[in-house]
Amino acid sequence: MLSSKASSNCHGQDSLYFLGWQVYEKNPFHEVENPTGIIQMGLAENQLSFDLVESWLRKNPDVMGLKNKDGESVFRDLALFQDYHGMPAFKNELVEYMAKIRGNKVKFDPNNLVLAAGATSANETLIFCLADPGDAILLPTPSYAGFDRDLKWRTGVEIVPIHCSSSNGFRISMFALEEAYERAQKLNLKVKGVLITNPSNPLGTTMTKDELQSLITFAIDKDIHLISDEVFSGTVFDSPCFISIMEAAMDSNLKRNTDVLSRIHIVYSLSKDLGLPGFRVGMIYSNNQTVVSAATKMSSFGLVSSQTQYLLSYMLANKKFTSNYMKRNQKRLKKRKEMLVSGLKKSGINCLKSNAGLFCWVDMRHLLCSNTFEAETDLWKKILCEVGLNISPGSSFHCSQPGWFRVCFANMNQSTLQVALRRIKDFVERSSFNYQQNMGSLSRKLISNWVRKLSSADREEQER
Amino acid sequence: MAIEIEQPRVGLSKVAVSKTHGEDSPYFAGWKAYDENPYHETSNQSGVIQMGLAENQVSFDLLEKYLEEHSEASSWGKGTPGFRENALFQDYHGLKSFRQAMASFMEQIRGGRAKFDPDRIVLTAGATAANELLTFILADPGDALLIPTPYYPGFDRDLRWRTGVNIVPIHCDSSNNFQITPEAMEAAYQSAESMNLKVRGILITNPSNPLGATIQRSALEQILDFAVNKNIHLVSDEIYSGSTFSSSEFISIAEILETRGYKDAERVHIVYSLSKDLGLPGFRVGTIYSYNDQVVTTARRMSSFTLISSQTQHLLACMLSNKEFSENYIKTNRERLSKRYDMIIKGLKKAGIECLKGNAGLFCWMNLSPLLEKPTRESELALWKVILNEVKLNISPGSSCHCSEPGWFRVCFANMSEQTLEIALERIHKFMEQRKRN
Numbered sequence: 011m012l013s014s015k016a017s018s019n020c021h022g023q024d025s026l027y028f029l030g031w032q033v034y035e036k037n038p039f040h041e042v043e044n045p046t047g048i049i050q051m052g053l054a055e056n057q058l059s060f061d062l063v064e065s066w067l068r069k070n071p072d073v074m075g076l077k078n079k080d081g082e083s084v085f086r087d088l089a090l091f092q093d094y095h096g097m098p099a100f101k102n103e104l105v106e107y108m109a110k111i112r113g114n115k116v117k118f119d120p121n122n123l124v125l126a127a128g129a130t131s132a133n134e135t136l137i138f139c140l141a142d143p144g145d146a147i148l149l150p151t152p153s154y155a156g157f158d159r160d161l162k163w164r165t166g167v168e169i170v171p172i173h174c175s176s177s178n179g180f181r182i183s184m185f186a187l188e189e190a191y192e193r194a195q196k197l198n199l200k201v202k203g204v205l206i207t208n209p210s211n212p213l214g215t216t217m218t219k220d221e222l223q224s225l226i227t228f229a230i231d232k233d234i235h236l237i238s239d240e241v242f243s244g245t246v247f248d249s250p251c252f253i254s255i256m257e258a259a260m261d262s263n264l265k266r267n268t269d270v271l272s273r274i275h276i277v278y279s280l281s282k283d284l285g286l287p288g289f290r291v292g293m294i295y296s297n298n299q300t301v302v303s304a305a306t307k308m309s310s311f312g313l314v315s316s317q318t319q320y321l322l323s324y325m326l327a328n329k330k331f332t333s334n335y336m337k338r339n340q341k342r343l344k345k346r347k348e349m350l351v352s353g354l355k356k357s358g359i360n361c362l363k364s365n366a367g368l369f370c371w372v373d374m375r376h377l378l379c380s381n382t383f384e385a386e387t388d389l390w391k392k393i394l395c396e397v398g399l400n401i402s403p404g405s406s407f408h409c410s411q412p413g414w415f416r417v418c419f420a421n422m423n424q425s426t427l428q429v430a431l432r433r434i435k436d437f438v439e440r441s442s443f444n445y446q447q448n449m450g451s452l453s454r455k456l457i458s459n460w461v462r463k464l465s466s467a468d469r470e471e472q473e474r
Numbered sequence: 475m476a477i478e479i480e481q482p483r484v485g486l487s488k489v490a491v492s493k494t495h496g497e498d499s500p501y502f503a504g505w506k507a508y509d510e511n512p513y514h515e516t517s518n519q520s521g522v523i524q525m526g527l528a529e530n531q532v533s534f535d536l537l538e539k540y541l542e543e544h545s546e547a548s549s550w551g552k553g554t555p556g557f558r559e560n561a562l563f564q565d566y567h568g569l570k571s572f573r574q575a576m577a578s579f580m581e582q583i584r585g586g587r588a589k590f591d592p593d594r595i596v597l598t599a600g601a602t603a604a605n606e607l608l609t610f611i612l613a614d615p616g617d618a619l620l621i622p623t624p625y626y627p628g629f630d631r632d633l634r635w636r637t638g639v640n641i642v643p644i645h646c647d648s649s650n651n652f653q654i655t656p657e658a659m660e661a662a663y664q665s666a667e668s669m670n671l672k673v674r675g676i677l678i679t680n681p682s683n684p685l686g687a688t689i690q691r692s693a694l695e696q697i698l699d700f701a702v703n704k705n706i707h708l709v710s711d712e713i714y715s716g717s718t719f720s721s722s723e724f725i726s727i728a729e730i731l732e733t734r735g736y737k738d739a740e741r742v743h744i745v746y747s748l749s750k751d752l753g754l755p756g757f758r759v760g761t762i763y764s765y766n767d768q769v770v771t772t773a774r775r776m777s778s779f780t781l782i783s784s785q786t787q788h789l790l791a792c793m794l795s796n797k798e799f800s801e802n803y804i805k806t807n808r809e810r811l812s813k814r815y816d817m818i819i820k821g822l823k824k825a826g827i828e829c830l831k832g833n834a835g836l837f838c839w840m841n842l843s844p845l846l847e848k849p850t851r852e853s854e855l856a857l858w859k860v861i862l863n864e865v866k867l868n869i870s871p872g873s874s875c876h877c878s879e880p881g882w883f884r885v886c887f888a889n890m891s892e893q894t895l896e897i898a899l900e901r902i903h904k905f906m907e908q909r910k911r912n
Binding site for chain 1: 484485486487488489490491495497529531534537538541545548549550557558560561562563564599600602603606610611612613614615617631632635636638674705707741749753754755756757758768769772775776778779780781782783784785786789
């Protein structure tokens with residue numbers, strides 16, 4: 011009785027990413043009321059810097075009350091404002107903020123910015139604009155679990171993964187890119203673009219200028235689009251500093267090709283660095299006027315509330331606020347990430363070296379009883395139900411190697427993170443104790459594998 | 475960064491380059507003429523008066539008063555303690571307090587004659603998103619929805635553009651006041667079949683846009699019977715339900731279902747929004763109410779693409795759960811719209827113009843067919859251009875609403891002050907006098 015879209019599993023909600031969330035909701039940790047509950051470490055939210063936003067709000071009650079600088083109510087104008095071009099004052103502030111995040115090495119034109127109800131909406135809209143049903147987008151793995159829904163569900167477009175592995179820190183190699191393209195061809199799928207997330211979710215790493223330029227060259231070569239999802243650009247807390255696809259494209263060698271800018275599109279949102287996912291503020295930036303025009307019309311299906319545009323245009327206009335926020339937020343993220351990494355290290359667990367994001371990509375391969383996804387799922391279940399931590403298994407990010415997990419660190423307070431680290435430590439100690447108890451029943455091969463993985467050779471590779 | 479870019483060779487999707495967004499219609503062209511020369515009471519008295527925008531501006535003072543007296547709705551309490559939770563809230567179930575407030579508001583509009591379960595409410599960023607979303611769920615690309623004409627021009631984009639679904643019109647005409655008949659529905663169904671299109675549903679707007687009239691009980695019964703008979707869905711877009719001039723005259727499909735003991739309810743879905751009744755199109759508040767569990771679950775998941783800002787959900791949850799405010803608003807808003815309607819009808823009558831008898835909405839359906847040179851679409855558009863460029867009124871020609879009878883126009887009356895409406899009526903009067911003389 012319903013469409014095939016309604017009956018499909020393309021919404022992706024059967025994935026472990028969402029299942030873990032459901033289990034968490036039935037028994038959520040609370041420091042006082044439920045100290046044995048499950049700690050949510052599967053949600054990439056930033057809760058570290060709300061106090062800074064709250065302080066600004068307290069100083070600006072008029073803006074919240076929908077009044078202008080002269081104390082006059084702007085309610086009527088806001089109530090009626092549904093122009094899909096978006097509020098000019100808001101877009102002006104957004105492009106300045108975006109430029110600031112990129113160290114002002116690129117400038118953005120507000121006329122090329124299209125607002126959407128979150129990056130979820132922005133990504134889907136871009137795919138509707140760039141690809142037809144049945145076409146394909148290349149996507150490096152591991153990648154954000156939500157893309158299965160956002161890019162494929164209603165658009166009818168296919169995702170062809172670009173397999174990345176720990177052998178080179180999960181970086182996108184030209185070989186992997188070409189291999190993915192060929193795989194798409196063999197499946198008779200027309201490739202329309204590549205979508206990268208930079209900084210990466212779930213890796214927490216940023217791409218180098220060389221990598222970005224290789225991608226651009228590849229896109230020109232194959233005559234396809236390049237979407238750069240830069241929603242985590244404001245969460246870069248360590249070197250190397252963030253290089254946007256736009257900066258890489260401005261390089262003189264590539265600029266000679268006038269098509270370059272018409273095939274590059276950026277997605278951004280205020281959900282990650284500013285910690286405002288509820289406000290639904292996403293955007294597409296493109297120099298391609300046809301894309302801007304089509305995406306603008308499509309934004310009718312997901313406009314940003316004028317009430318919210320108004321509030322945030324004032325907040326972002328306060329340059330002292332944004333500078334202070336960026337500086338302090340990044341410091342807090344860095345400190346929190348270091349707390350997680352060092353805590354895990356004490357339990358013999360290593361993380362991929364990262365400089366951005368709200369999470370770490372954690373190597374738990376040595377805790378698997380076999381190098382399989384079944385073993386990864388078993389371990390995930392144990393950690394969810396026995397240890398009480400909702401972390402996300404690599405399989406839910408389509409990682410091609412089992413044993414990696416994404417662990418979020420910015421969506422809880424410090425003491426909760428400490429509880430989580432203690433639980434992991436206990437679990438690892440218990441497992442190793444059990445292991446020793448059962449040693450007799452394990453094969454020699456398995457033992458030597460485990461020991462080898464704990465050796466320094468592997469550790470070096472991960473800290474690259 | 476204004477870089478000169480040649481015609482980009484890198485390809486885009488068929489959807490991106492198609493014209494199905496419908497923006498080349500006169501409905502939108504009229505807006506352009508208005509934007510270039512907008513009327514202003516003091517600074518541009520000879521400008522174009524916008525009568526093509528179905529907005530409700532007659533009751534803002536009630537909303538402003540509420541906000542003045544309830545600052546907690548637009549803030550997050552003293553010292554902003556609720557801010558964090560609200561800023562983080564992106565659950566596609568939507569704020570429970572807001573859903574409860576919406577359910578109760580919808581019940582109040584229907585005079586308590588229908589009950590709504592907050593857990594069946596799915597929130598979307600406007601009815602535009604709700605209608606598209608429902609179409610994605612109820613139909614596959616290439617399928618068809620039956621829609622009675624004349625209909626809201628935006629449906630061509632909302633229901634067809636990205637979904638790939640077709641609209642097959644159910645032709646209605648003035649011989650019976652544009653009411654939907656079983657014969658017309660059957661004819662549309664047969665027409666779809668002959669084009670090899672699978673009909674998945676019928677979508678009605680009640681009260682109707684552009685007719686400005688509610689659908690009668692007997693017609694609603696026939697429409698539901700038709701849907702049951704053909705085993706298709708029934709979507710009832712009730713966004714103007716709170717703009718009925720008299721509460722008792724609006725009959726919701728929900729009431730029909732109630733009297734039938736909710737038999738066949740799983741094929742019925744209602745769309746609502748606060749853009750018309752509350753005059754808040756900028757806040758992007760739409761809902762889908764479905765009696766079908768699978769539709770509710772799927773719609774909820776899909777609403778991820780079009781969630782309502784939690785800041786706005788919070789504001790409206792406070793406002794609409796205030797029974798004193800909502801009851802007074804509904805009553806006062808109806809009275810003011812009714813008064814406005816009487817004013818425009820009288821004014822048009824004085825100028826010798828008849829309108830369809832209406833009882834709801836923010837517009838009236840005006841009959842200018844006696845003025846047409848020939849009973850054709852071309853004549854209608856020629857007349858429309860004259861009214862736009864000489865009389866300087868942007869009204870919407872019936873052809874942009876797919877009306878099969880030329881000469882009808884939709885004229886909005888709630889998006890301006892009374893004085894502006896007087897001026898518009900004077901201009902029409904003058905225009906009609908001139909024509910009589912010629």
